[in-house]
Amino acid sequence: MPQPTSDCLTARHAGVRAALAANTLDALVVVHLPNVRYLTGFAGSTATVVLTAAEIIFITDGRYLTEVAADIAPNCPGFRLVKVDPTYDATLARVLVESGVSRVGFEAAYLTVKRFDWLSMTLAASVAGRAAPVLVPAERLIEAARIRKDATECDIFRRAGALLDAVAADVLASVHAGIRECDLAADIDHKLRRGGFEKPSFDTIVASGPHAAMPHARPDSRVLQAGDLVVLDFGGVYDGYCVDLTRTVSIGPPDLEARRLYAAVSEAHEAAGRAARPGAPVSDVDEAARAVLERHGLGAAFSHATGHGLGLEIHEEPRVGPRRTDIPGVPPAGRDDALEPGIVFTIEPGAYVPGVGGVRIEDDVLVTGAGVEWLTHVPRELRVV
């Protein structure tokens, strides 16, 4: 797998170090794997990183030492590899004490209470006669940087979008009456893997007939049959990055209500795409789609947000939903921020009507200096099979 270049990682580290300085932190402990990957390129399943002003200290176990030394260390400025001995957190505590750092940020949204309690106790006990490192809850220090994709990431997204277009064409050509939802989902996942993706980026949705009225239906043994609308929502992971696409097909000729639903969602999709431009609040995109569906009497049928950010995780910032600031415990951060070049997100309005079925149409876009670049290009007209 291609690794981020040294220049690319230098810029990422500089961005996070600026956030550390702004929060008067000497170091940041990184345990969330997508954040570890963003800072280093590491794609394995276990590692803990400490970013200081001068170093990136990489703690991992015997399974990954050879790979990290060969593939990660050469491109990563300030890299220091530390082998786990005897546990991750004991090693982390030792590294922090030896580094002489005082205020150490940690990812409060990911570190568990158990690990925090153990680390705090161990740090306090391990420094005789001088001040122990103090753990300080930190949030979004890396996530805030990850919102705007750099050139390396935009390249990956363009290639991933083209691959997903090809898989989707193959999938749409293969849908037919008589197949079970779960078997079609298995076939879609196989096409994703054979089509160049590392794996599906989430559990594939095949929701037919009445199931299509549930936005998050899980595929089961229901057989696709004439008169069904079928929502197909799938995506893949490519070089670590997630793309995501939805098309709705009709098994046999759609009735009047199905055509009406499809036309309304299609119009909402177009309106959202037009509203997405640099400088506009993210919530404008949602409002544009929602206004169309409300005008068609489908406001209540659109029961989720218009989209979500994409990146090393399938759901990341920004949330492309309604403006909302009144929820206790949920900061508005990342919700009503303005769109900026480099932000990648989905546009996926839908309408779900119990007894009738549902429609969702989803594509991925990259915000540019002038508007958006569409990353996926599968025809958006209702496909009848």
Added chain:
Amino acid sequence: MPQPTSDCLTARHAGVRAALAANTLDALVVVHLPNVRYLTGFAGSTATVVLTAAEIIFITDGRYLTEVAADIAPNCPGFRLVKVDPTYDATLARVLVESGVSRVGFEAAYLTVKRFDWLSMTLAASVAGRAAPVLVPAERLIEAARIRKDATECDIFRRAGALLDAVAADVLASVHAGIRECDLAADIDHKLRRGGFEKPSFDTIVASGPHAAMPHARPDSRVLQAGDLVVLDFGGVYDGYCVDLTRTVSIGPPDLEARRLYAAVSEAHEAAGRAARPGAPVSDVDEAARAVLERHGLGAAFSHATGHGLGLEIHEEPRVGPRRTDIPGVPPAGRDDALEPGIVFTIEPGAYVPGVGGVRIEDDVLVTGAGVEWLTHVPRELRVV
């Protein structure tokens, strides 16, 4: 998907309530989804549960309300459904205050510091003039019960093992020189899905030639070729439960060293199976396999534990590894405990020799009153293709 019966859930709740009482807790907040599923049967992606002496309070959002009311509530004694309003944690805090509980356990190994801090602050602020509920770190209250599978779970495991046997036979018949590791992995995952599994239970491993010397290799574009040993490690999720199997095949006739490796691992696998019986320490199983490999001069080549527990998670207790009690921060719990009827785990010794390759043989067993019942039955002789 079949739901656990009311009797089954009543027994599970009683077990956890006994642990609550032993820890003088009035309630337990459950956020870890496999634990939620164990207590309720719920298979969705988001829910928070509060177990009290009399009730099981189920907090979920609009996506799941209909499904939970129809499928989960009827079988679940003491069930009360609460809709999220406006967020999960605000709802949880309100439920705790209204319930009048004092000492509330939470899963310290899963709750994040961010959620804990917000909940603590909110609980303290929400009760005027009387004592607020206090959050108390708890560990393994549900996991300890999950180690011994009940009759419902044993039935699922038997069916899952038979399905995996059938998929494995199909997989082994399809391995051939000339296919890329990543394509074979995609084919295996497709066979799992088409063979009746919900999804793979972990990222499938296809490790050929030099890659087979790495126990956790990720499939890449390497092409299988004559002279390779190929480690195939895969499994599926069935009714929520994970099974796991490994076979090693030879592309073309194996050389002397490959045959020697295979024979040693096969002997270690048999020895581990014989050592597994009720009452024996879990670590006996590991020691039996390790002694064989050491006798063959392969002690250093066996770089992982002999196995792991299976259940609603692919890795759960017990860890079937060497006896060890000297690691700071790692309690020996679940390591050196005795085997008991109902425990399900893998037996998977391996040997990995850089430059030569690797061998692993893995099956799943259920501890019975007298020894073990093998859940997987694929022939264990070296298959040459």
